Amino acid sequence: xxxxxxxxxxxxxxxxxxxxxxxxxxxxxxxxxxxxxxxxxxxxxxxxxxxxxxxxxxxxxxxxxxxxxxxxxxxxxxxxxxxxxxxxxxxxxxxxxxxxxxxxxxxxxxxxxxxxxxxxxxxxxxxxxxxxxxxxxxxxxxxxxxxxxxxxxxxxxxxxxxxxxxxxxxxxxxxxxxxxxxxxxxxxxxxxxxxxxxxxxxxxxxxxxxxxxxxxxxxxxxxxxxxxxxxxxxxxxxxxxxxxxxxxxxxxxxxxxxxxxxxxxxxxxxxxxxxxxxxxxxxxxxxxxxxxxxxxxxxxxxxxxxxxxxxxxxxxxxxxxxxx
Amino acid sequence: xxxxxxxxxxxxxxxxxxxxxxxxxxxxxxxxxxxxxxxxxxxxxxxxxxxxxxxxxxxxxxxxxxxxxxxxxxxxxxxxxxxxxxxxxxxxxxxxxxxxxxxxxxxxxxxxxxxxxxxxxxxxxxxxxxxxxxxxxxxxxxxxxxxxxxxxxxxxxxxxxxxxxxxxxxxxxxxxxxxxxxxxxxxxxxxxxxxxxxxxxxxxxxxxxxxxxxxxxxxxxxxxxxxxxxxxxxxxxxxxxxxxxxxxxxxxxxxx
Numbered sequence: 215x216x217x218x219x220x221x222x223x224x225x226x227x228x229x230x231x232x233x234x235x236x237x238x239x240x241x242x243x244x245x246x247x248x249x250x251x252x253x254x255x256x257x258x259x260x261x262x263x264x265x266x267x268x269x270x271x272x273x274x275x276x277x278x279x280x281x282x283x284x285x286x287x288x289x290x291x292x293x294x295x296x297x298x299x300x301x302x303x304x305x306x307x308x309x310x311x312x313x314x315x316x317x318x319x320x321x322x323x324x325x326x327x328x329x330x331x332x333x334x335x336x337x338x339x340x341x342x343x344x345x346x347x348x349x350x351x352x353x354x355x356x357x358x359x360x361x362x363x364x365x366x367x368x369x370x371x372x373x374x375x376x377x378x379x380x381x382x383x384x385x386x387x388x389x390x391x392x393x394x395x396x397x398x399x400x401x402x403x404x405x406x407x408x409x410x411x412x413x414x415x416x417x418x419x420x421x422x423x424x425x426x427x428x429x430x431x432x433x434x435x436x437x438x439x440x441x442x443x444x445x446x447x448x449x450x451x452x453x454x455x456x457x458x459x460x461x462x463x464x465x466x467x468x469x470x471x472x473x474x475x476x477x478x479x480x481x482x483x484x485x486x487x488x489x490x491x492x493x494x495x496x497x498x499x500x501x502x503x504x505x506x507x508x509x510x511x512x513x514x515x516x517x518x519x520x521x522x523x524x525x526x527x528x529x530x531x532x533x534x535x536x537x538x
Numbered sequence: 539x540x541x542x543x544x545x546x547x548x549x550x551x552x553x554x555x556x557x558x559x560x561x562x563x564x565x566x567x568x569x570x571x572x573x574x575x576x577x578x579x580x581x582x583x584x585x586x587x588x589x590x591x592x593x594x595x596x597x598x599x600x601x602x603x604x605x606x607x608x609x610x611x612x613x614x615x616x617x618x619x620x621x622x623x624x625x626x627x628x629x630x631x632x633x634x635x636x637x638x639x640x641x642x643x644x645x646x647x648x649x650x651x652x653x654x655x656x657x658x659x660x661x662x663x664x665x666x667x668x669x670x671x672x673x674x675x676x677x678x679x680x681x682x683x684x685x686x687x688x689x690x691x692x693x694x695x696x697x698x699x700x701x702x703x704x705x706x707x708x709x710x711x712x713x714x715x716x717x718x719x720x721x722x723x724x725x726x727x728x729x730x731x732x733x734x735x736x737x738x739x740x741x742x743x744x745x746x747x748x749x750x751x752x753x754x755x756x757x758x759x760x761x762x763x764x765x766x767x768x769x770x771x772x773x774x775x776x777x778x779x780x781x782x783x784x785x786x787x788x789x790x791x792x793x794x
Contacts, residue, residue, distance in 0.1 A: 264631050267793050289633035300624035304555045316547035317632035319540035361628075 215278065217242040217369055217401050218263065223272035225258050225424075232258040234424035235272070240369075240403060245395060247415030248405040249505060251515075255424040256405040257297060260373050263403075264292055277368045290318070293367030295358050297374045303347040307338055307357050310346060311364055318365035325364075332360040335394070352383035356390070363394065372404040376411065388414065409505045420509060427512050432505060439503035439511050442480030446473040446487075447496040454493045461490055544634040548642025549649065552616060556650055566650075570605040570658050577601065577723065578665055590756035591763065595667055599749030600722025602658055602681060603742055606651040607720075610685045611713050613647030614692025618699050630790065637787035640693055644783065647689030648682050655681035669753070676752045680772075684745030687775045690782035691741060697789040720746045725761050741778050744771040 218240035225233040233255040240246045248256045261267040262274050265285040274281040277291035301310050308329065315325035333339045336356040346354065355375060362370060372391065376384040388411060395402055404415070412418050413432050420428040420435070428435055446466070448454040451473055455466045458475065466475040477483045480500040488495050510516050557563060578594035585593040620626035629639055659677055662669060669677070695708060719726070719733060720742040726734055737743050748771035750764040757763065 266627070266631060286633050286635075289631055292631070294631055296624070296627055298624055300626075300628040302551065302555075302625045303623065304558065305551065309551075309554065313547055313551055314628070314632075316543045317629065317634050319543055319633075 215242075216240060217277055218246075218403060219273070219275045220259070220263075221273040223259065223262065223274055224270045225255075225262060225267065226270045232424055233262070233269075236421070236424070236426055237272075238419055238426060238429055240401060242368075242401055243399055244416040245392070245402040245404070245414065247412040247418040248403070248421065249407065249409075249412045249418050249509070250405075250421040251407060254421045256421065257373055258424075259421075260371055260403075260405060263288075264294055264371060265289055290365075291368045293362035293365065293370045295355070295362050295370075295372045295375045297377060299354055299358065301346050301354055301358060301361075304345065306343050306345050307333070307349070308342045310357065311361055314361045314364050320365060328364050328366075332363060336360040336390070351379055352387065355379065355383075355387055359387070359391065359394075363398070363400075366398075367400070369401045369403055372402065374405055374407070376406070376408065384408070384411075412505050418505065420505070420512065422509075422513050428508065435505060435508045436503045439507045440478045441476040442478070442503065443501040443507070444475050444477055444480050444483070444487075445499040445501070446475070447471070447498075448473070448491070449494045449496065454491060454495075457491055457493065458487075462487075540633075541635055541638045544632070544638040545642040545645060548629065548639060549645040552613065552643070552646030553649060556646075566609065566654060567657055569608075570601055570654060571661055573601050573604065574598070574658065574662070574665060591754055591760055594665055595754065595756075596750075596762050597723055598658075598662055598667055599746050599753050600720070602655050602677075602749055603684065603720055603722050603746035604717050605654050605658060606681055606685045606745065607688055607713065607717055607742055609651035609654050610647045610688035611692045611708070613650055614643060614689050614696050615705055615708075617643065617693060617696040618702055618705065621700075622702055635787075636790040637783065639790055640690065640783050640786045643693050644686055644689040647692070648685045651685030651689070652678060652682045655685075673752055677749065680745075680748045680752060683772065683775050683779070684742070684748070687741055687745065687779040687782070690779050690786060694782045694786040694789065697786050716740055716742045719743070721750075721765065722746050726765060727761050741775065744774045747771045748775070 216239035220239070221237050223233055223236040224231070236255070236259060248259070250256055258267065262269050263276055263281060265281055265288050268282060276288045279287040279291065281288050302313070305313065311329045311332070312325065315329070320328070329342075333342050336359060338353060338357060338360070341349070341353070346357065349357065359372075359375070375391070376387050379387065391402070391404075392414060394400065402415075404411075406412055415432065417430060418428075418432055418435060419426055428438075446454065451468065451471070455468070455473055458464050458466050458473075462477075464475050464477060466473045468474075480502075484498050484500065488498070506516055574594075574597070577597050581597075582593040617626065620629070656678055659669060659674055695712070699705075699708070715736075719729070719737045719740050721737065722742075726737040726743065729737060744766070747764050747766050748768055751768040751771065754763055
């Protein structure tokens with residue numbers, strides 16, 4: 215039985231259709247990624263799955279419980295890390311976890327054991343009696359992850375868990391999440407618009423404008439795009455561009471003083487290219503397709519291009535000032 | 539069992555933060571005492587009362603009502619804070635009944651407000667107001683009921699508010715009129731008919747009146763004596779508190 219089941223899910227806010235006839239299943243124990251640009255409907259879907267929103271139509275269930283009718287059982291089955299922080303900054307790290315343990319009706323003994331264990335895992339043992347206000351963004355995220363796991367949920371939802379964090383912290387958080395997954399055997403359901411983060415999932419659902427446009431393993435998805443991306447620097451880029459067009463019929467583009475071209479089997483193409491060109495080649499880089507190319511292929515747009523809306527910017531600034 | 543634990547921890551969280559903020563704590567305890575001194579010693583000299591009730595005695599229930607009103611409203615306002623900065627989401631996705639959330643929040647408001655009422659009651663003998671141990675107990679129990687009523691009303695309002703900006707609107711258009719039209723600093727008997735009607739639908743009127751019933755033992759025919767029997771005050775507050783908590787719990791369910 216799938217642990218998460220979504221059937222013909224629709225969510226409308228007035229005229230806006232945020233989720234448009236979405237259907238998919240998540241298997242127990244897998245890391246399932248939800249990839250798409252901002253506003254694609256990722257958070258709305260998560261909000262329905264975690265019983266914060268009612269769907270307009272369609273069905274959603276988690277751990278065999280209906281997200282509308284059996285909301286209490288669904289809530290007990292899930293752990294969450296929201297896009298925006300939800301810690302109480304006025305309480306200590308320990309008190310935040312204690313608060314959670316009481317809400318999820320853990321016994322005192324279990325609570326103490328689990329908190330001690332998780333504080334070690336997230337490396338906050340030494341700071342557990344400090345007020346959360348003083349914590350860095352990465353520390354707060356780690357604490358939220360520990361909190362979400364405290365009641366041993368069946369499905370762990372992570373909505374953009376690394377948004378607004380620096381690359382180093384992002385890397386550490388993901389390493390940590392995947393280790394937890396191996397150790398706890400938990401089902402992960404995550405959303406992200408970072409390509410590299412989605413690559414680590416067992417399966418990725420690509421959604422755009424509320425619709426599911428592809429669902430497969432990252433490897434299979436990338437196989438949809440046959441061409442590799444080649445970056446070329448030559449002694450005379452102008453001349454090289456002309457020659458590539460004449461000899462191979464491939465249109466190259468200038469970008470940052472490099473020539474960019476898309477070719478199938480890029481690594482096999484390089485020797486031919488170097489041999490045939492009369493202009494000396496200084497350097498060549500081959501880039502295998504990423505999920506971004508997959509998204510581009512499917513929608514004609516890049517995910518990156520839609521980032522950084524006004525709200526995103528504001529949120530990052532507020533976060534920097536430690537207000538949220 | 540789970541429900542009681544949830545109420546306990548939601549309430550404890552607020553109390554922990556209340557006692558952690560020393561400056562805020564000192565301010566909330568100082569304000570009612572200041573009001574009592576200003577109104578009791580200042581106005582008390584120039585306002586003529588009768589029927590064995592001094593103005594100082596008269597405003598003691600009113601100032602208590604005001605203190606309880608502010609403490610309860612401020613406490614329920616923490617919901618907007620929780621909404622804006624996140625913690626409310628953590629509470630809403632927890633497997634906890636929605637009424638437990640409302641009860642926990644109302645309980646913390648009640649605890650904080652009743653504590654402040656107790657401090658005023660301990661202070662008033664200095665002003666020359668006599669209070670018996672029986673009156674003291676009845677006074678605290680009534681203050682608790684008043685603050686639970688106002689807290690549940692506050693929670694119902696804040697559950698519908700979207701941002702911190704709305705706080706000022708609530709203060710100006712709700713809390714200030716509630717205080718001035720409650721019979722706290724003058725009897726509602728002296729108000730024009732239409733304002734009297736407003737005072738009659740003001741929950742705080744019954745709270746202040748209940749406290750007057752306990753504290754003012756002078757001539758019942760005096761214009762400064764209570765307006766309703768104690769049982770009417772208590773019943774009205776119980777009905778308001780029950781309906782407010784019910785409605786607030788309903789507004790915390792899943793969103794359409």
